[in-house]
Amino acid sequence: MRCAQVDRHVDRFVDGVLNTSLARQIEAHVRSCARCTARLEAVRAVLKGFGASVDRAPPGFAARVMDAVYREALAGGPRPAGSETQVALPTRLPARIYRRLGLSFVLTAGVLAASLLIPRVAYPGLLGTGSGASAFSREGSAAVKGALNWADSAVRGILREQANGGSER
Amino acid sequence: MIERGTAAPIGETIQQMTDEQIIGRVRGGETRMFGELVQRYQDPVFGMALRFVGSRGDAEDVAQEVFLRVYRGLDGFKGDAKFSTWLYRVTFNLCTDWLRRNRRADRRAAAIEEAAEVADGRVNLEERILETEQRDKVRRALDRLDERYRSVVVLLYYQKMSYEQIAAVLQLRVKTVETRLYRARKMLRQSLESGEEGGVA
Numbered sequence: 231m232r233c234a235q236v237d238r239h240v241d242r243f244v245d246g247v248l249n250t251s252l253a254r255q256i257e258a259h260v261r262s263c264a265r266c267t268a269r270l271e272a273v274r275a276v277l278k279g280f281g282a283s284v285d286r287a288p289p290g291f292a293a294r295v296m297d298a299v300y301r302e303a304l305a306g307g308p309r310p311a312g313s314e315t316q317v318a319l320p321t322r323l324p325a326r327i328y329r330r331l332g333l334s335f336v337l338t339a340g341v342l343a344a345s346l347l348i349p350r351v352a353y354p355g356l357l358g359t360g361s362g363a364s365a366f367s368r369e370g371s372a373a374v375k376g377a378l379n380w381a382d383s384a385v386r387g388i389l390r391e392q393a394n395g396g397s398e399r
Numbered sequence: 400m401i402e403r404g405t406a407a408p409i410g411e412t413i414q415q416m417t418d419e420q421i422i423g424r425v426r427g428g429e430t431r432m433f434g435e436l437v438q439r440y441q442d443p444v445f446g447m448a449l450r451f452v453g454s455r456g457d458a459e460d461v462a463q464e465v466f467l468r469v470y471r472g473l474d475g476f477k478g479d480a481k482f483s484t485w486l487y488r489v490t491f492n493l494c495t496d497w498l499r500r501n502r503r504a505d506r507r508a509a510a511i512e513e514a515a516e517v518a519d520g521r522v523n524l525e526e527r528i529l530e531t532e533q534r535d536k537v538r539r540a541l542d543r544l545d546e547r548y549r550s551v552v553v554l555l556y557y558q559k560m561s562y563e564q565i566a567a568v569l570q571l572r573v574k575t576v577e578t579r580l581y582r583a584r585k586m587l588r589q590s591l592e593s594g595e596e597g598g599v600a
Contacts, residue, residue, distance in 0.1 A: 241584050242577075245555070247562065276587055278530065279537025280556035285446030288459055292437045295466045302467065303430045326428055 231259040236266045244273050304328060418482040425473060433473075437466055440483065443558060444490050450553045451494035452501075461497050465490045480567060487558070487568040491550065498546070540590035548583035551576055 236256055242248045243256050260266045413421070413435050424432040444465050448458040468489050476485060541549060554565045562580075566573045 241581060272588060273584070275533065276537060276584065276591060277556065279533040279591075285442065285449050285557075287441035287445035287462065288455065291445065291459060291462070292434060292441050295437050295441075295463050296431070296434045298463065298467055299430060299433055299470050302470070326430075 231255045233259075233263065233266055236260065236263075236269065240266075240270060240273050244270070244277060419478060422473060422476065422478075422482065425470075433470055436469075436482075440486055441466075444486065447487065447490050447553070447558055448494055450557045451491075451550075452497050457497070457501075461493050462490070465493055468493070484564065484567045487554075487560075487564075488570070491554075491568055495546070495550075536591055537587070540587050543590055544583060544586060548579055548586065551579045552583045552587070555580060 236259055239248055239252055239256060243253055248256070260270055413432070416435075418436065418439070421432050421435050425436075441462070445458055445462045448461040448465070449455060452458050452461055465486070469486055472489075476482070541552060544552070550569060551565055554560045554568060555562075560568070562573050562576050565571075566576045569576070
């Protein structure tokens with residue numbers, strides 16, 4: 231091998247990507263050639279300048295990234311809801327859970343409002359005077375009547391107790 | 400034993416899952432699994448951004464944007480390349496975008512903060528100083544290189560990528576990568592030699 235060939239291959243030799251036979255030839259040549267020894271050292275010196283230091287992401291970086299990811303997922307990000315497989319839960323709940331909590335809250339509120347409003351509108355006599363049961367005896371199924379009867383008497387009982395307690399003072 | 404599809408078998412930890420398995424879970428709606436990918440790649444992505452943009456603060460911004468982009472683009476990831484290759488390509492693209500927007504007279508890499516590399520006493524101090532000097536010289540020389548040549552050198556020596564990986568990330572042919580590396584190293588050497596002469600004189 232000649233010096234010109236060493237020059238051509240020395241980088242790849244140092245990178246360790248040269249095929250074995252060429253690498254051997256270079257080694258052999260360098261052993262007997264001061265010029266190429268110096269050359270090889272120069273190439274290695276440049277490499278040394280790149281250092282072996284590993285750059286590490288700053289502490290908390292992954293958590294900050296995941297905060298941004300969750301924010302995006304909550305804002306209706308592109309992730310489709312699908313597989314429900316669960317493994318050990320890390321620090322945060324998936325965005326899906328938060329969305330469901332919100333939805334169930336809205337639904338609960340709706341049902342509660344309906345259950346308070348509908349009896350007042352459909353059975354105005356329910357909270358009026360009188361025995362209560364007779365005011366709506368002609369309408370609705372037996373089950374609804376039963377339930378409303380029970381709710382009515384319970385509410386009346388509480389109201390009466392409070393009224394008595396208050397007036398006797 | 401029943402096949403469990405994408406679900407990890409009992410006893411297999413998240414750490415043992417492949418990138419592709421994790422992506423499957425994230426696509427299935429398990430957003431938090433994406434955190435494992437961030438854990439795995441935060442150092443190389445941050446390191447690469449640091450080498451390109453120069454300051455740790457800017458590098459963190461770029462790296463965070465990389466992971467957000469990747470998360471958004473996960474559905475479009477076909478799997479014809481390795482996840483890491485795709486991730487590094489996004490990183491490289493965002494770094495070049497950043498450089499284009501923030502092109503300044505004072506170049507980046509020479510300003511890289513080295514707080515983490517303060518001599519720890521276990522290494523021969525003199526050797527350490529020589530090493531640091533050499534490192535600074537190389538970095539300054541690297542700064543003077545054209546972007547095309549800088550990128551291959553950064554990926555090879557700082558990110559420890561193979562020629563094939565570099566080609567995949569930069570979407571070049573391996574032959575082109577080799578040519579650029581050859582020229583880059585030649586320029587680096589010339590730059591270092593002339594720099595040293597100038598320093599001594």
